Amino acid sequence: MPARQPDLSTPTEYTARRLVTIQVLRGIAALLVVFHHVQEQSPQFKAIWPTEAGQSGVDLFFVISGFVMVYVTRDRERTPTQFLAMRAIRIIPIYWFYTLCATFLMLALPQLFRSNELSVRHVILSLLFIPHYTEAAGTSPIVKQGWTLNYEVFFYVLFAIAMAISVRRRVLLAAAVLSLLVAAGFSLQAAEISLGTADFYLKSIILEFAFGMLIAQIYLAGVLRRITPAVGFGLVFIGFISLFLLDPLYSAGTRAAVYGVPAAVIVVGALAIENREKSLSVPILQFAGDASYSIYLVHGFPIAALRSIWKHGPFPLSGLGSFLLFLSVSFALSVAFGGLSYKAIEKTSLKFLRKRVARYL
Incomplete structure (x- = not known):
């Protein structure tokens, strides 16, 4: 008898044990x-603080x-189509x-957008998660940090295809394709060959x-249970320090090594702590984590407005004191607006769409 399909109206992220860390x-x-992004103002x-390590959050x-x-x-018994539908909503x-x-x-207050393009093509391609080039914004979509979502969508589609081929081997298949794409990218770069915007998918x-994915495999296999909490905290500390120490070596070609490897070390350390029935539970950071997608998307708006106010206010856009104050206010506004967006828009739309999509899949 075939396994029963799970109720799609149940949030996937919360069906499995919630990992606070x-x-x-x-x-x-x-x-x-x-x-x-505050640094760039x-x-x-x-x-x-001349570092690019803040972008390692990505x-x-x-x-x-x-x-x-x-x-x-x-x-789980969800099909690739169901998986993609849940990610889409x-x-x-x-x-x-x-x-x-x-x-x-951009139409009403163009002064808030220093480097962006307002065109039908730019808007449509941004909405469709298609990488493209514009004279003003480079390869950034309308919401500039949305370039990362182009990668996320690509990964979701690849992962769904791997699931369709073999659920048990989905990690191996997806990881192999990602590795081949990066290898192709290095080869083309060495030969000084460009594929235009397709190069976007060949970056490290x-x-x-x-x-x-590989961390998830070893976590689910129970391997991380052998790591003590002290070692876990040590790995988290080493990972974050490494993000800043290795930053001078950053380039598009070294990004996976300079930022990706320390990020992986951080995740391993955090999961090792979680395995011991502890967590890095910090309420404000946990709330920021719940609202992280909204914070990521919305923070550019208050920062842009704050910069405009700062420029015409009593504080100069220079000096350590001004920077720390600007940064503190930016953090507060980003979390506040992101939290409001999470509660009012993100959760509401997700709850509404889950029930309706579940009827058709």
């Missing part, structure tokens, strides 16, 4: 990205994403909402999904 890491990843801010997100996709599909509605918000704001950063 992973949520905390999501919150930290979101705040790292906020830190990175002023050359003087950048000079205070790499931490990617490792976690690879882990979560394997973790939430363990021992998770990421698309709120991303489209903020893409359209940014489009209307996509290996970070493979790191996360």
